[in-house]
Amino acid sequence: MGVYAYRGCDNLIEAISPRLEEAGWHREGEPELADMVITYFPTMNDLEDLCFGDNGLMQVMKPGSMIVDLSSVTPNFAREMNAIATLSDLKFVEAPLVVKDMTLADAFARDNIFCFASGEDGCVVEAKDLLDAIFCEVKIVGGGGAAQLMRAANTLQTVAGVISAIEAHALFMASKRSISSIEMGEIQIEFSDFGAQAIIQAIRDERFDSSFTCEMLMGELSAAIMAADDYELIMPQAESAMHLLELLAVIGGADKAPVALALVYGEEAACAANGLDWSRAETLYAQEDGIYSEDDYDDAFDDYDDSDDSGSIGFGYSVN
Structure with a gap:
C-alpha cells in the first residue's frame, strides 16, 4: 500500500x-x-x-x-x-x-x-x-474542521454518560452502607443504555486499566471545551467533568481507564489497592473550614506530576 x-x-x-x-x-x-x-x-x-x-x-x-x-x-x-x-x-x-x-x-x-x-x-x-x-x-x-466538530459533540455526550453511570453506581453503593437499605430490600441499578451497562459492569469487575486512559479522555474533553470557547459558548457540565477527571489524574490515575473515576467515590482501601494517593490532593481543598478553593485547585493541578507511584492512601473524598 x-x-x-x-x-x-x-x-x-x-x-x-x-x-x-x-x-x-x-x-x-x-x-x-x-x-x-x-x-x-x-x-x-x-x-x-x-x-x-x-x-x-x-x-x-x-x-x-x-x-x-x-x-x-x-x-x-x-x-x-x-x-x-x-x-x-x-x-x-x-x-x-x-x-x-x-x-x-x-x-x-x-x-x-x-x-x-x-x-x-x-x-x-x-x-x-x-x-x-x-x-x-x-x-x-x-x-x-468538520471531523473535529463531530468528535467534540460525541465527546460531550460520552463524558456525560460515563460520569452519570459512575455516580448512579456510587449512589447505590452508598445506600447499601446505610441502615435504611434494610427497609428498601434488595434492588439493582437499571441501565439507561449499553454504555452505562458496560461502565457499571467494569466497576463491579474492578477493571480499572485500559489502553485508553484518563489522560486521553481529558485531552478529548479539553478540546471540546476549547472548541466551545472559540464559539463563545460556556459548557458547565463539561467543565465539571473535567475537574473530576483532573482530580483522578492528580491522585495518580492519569494512566488508569476513565472508569477508575469510580474509585474517587469509593472506599479508602479500594483507592489504595489501585495505587491512588489522596495526599497528592491536599492542596485541592482549602484547609480553613473545609471550603473548596478554585485557586488551590488550579495550583495543585499545575504542580501535578504523575511520575511517582509510591504512595497510596485513597478514599472517596467529600467536600463540606
Missing part, C-alpha cells in the same frame, strides 16, 4: 501497527521517508510542538506527503493545520478517533474504534485505505 511513519502515544501504535502491516503498509522510523505520517497525541500542545517546533514535522516531511492526524483538537486548530500543510506542499487529513467502549483493556481494537474524517481535494479518499486498516468505520464529514 505504502510507507508510513508514526508520532504519538505508544498505546495506539502498539495496537494498530499489526493491522497496518497486514494491510500492506510498511513502517519507517523517520517522517521524511514516509508517504503518510500518522499522529495521535492526548493534547493539542503536544501536536503543536511536534509540527511547529524546531525541525518540526512539517519542515522535514517530503513534498506531497500527508499528515493523518487522529488526535482530538479544536476545529479551528485543524483548519490552521490544514492551511499550513498546504503552504508547505503537504496534505492533511483530520481523522479524530472515537473509542466505542472505553472499559475494554484493548480499547484500540479495530472493532472498538471508528473515526470522523475530513480534508480537502480528495485527501480523505487518498487516505481511505490506511484509515480502513485502522478503524472499523470511517465517517467522512465535510471540509476542514
